Amino acid sequence: MADQGQVNLLTHDVEAWNTLRHLGKIVAIDLREANLFGADLTDANLSHAKLIGADLTGANMDGAIQ
Numbered sequence: 001m002a003d004q005g006q007v008n009l010l011t012h013d014v015e016a017w018n019t020l021r022h023l024g025k026i027v028a029i030d031l032r033e034a035n036l037f038g039a040d041l042t043d044a045n046l047s048h049a050k051l052i053g054a055d056l057t058g059a060n061m062d063g064a065i066q
Helices: 004-012 014-022
Strands: none
Touching (some): 004 014
């Protein structure tokens, strides 16, 4: 099951998400079964994220690191 705090941060503030990833504050990324339907994930650093079962329908992932 997804870490709801991570989902909230990612879907509301990709820039803060990327900053925390860069600083090593977010290491284990659990987005399993997250509802990311229609989310703007432009330029989000999603490397090594667990995305199994996540709903990415209609999500904008332009420039996202996967």
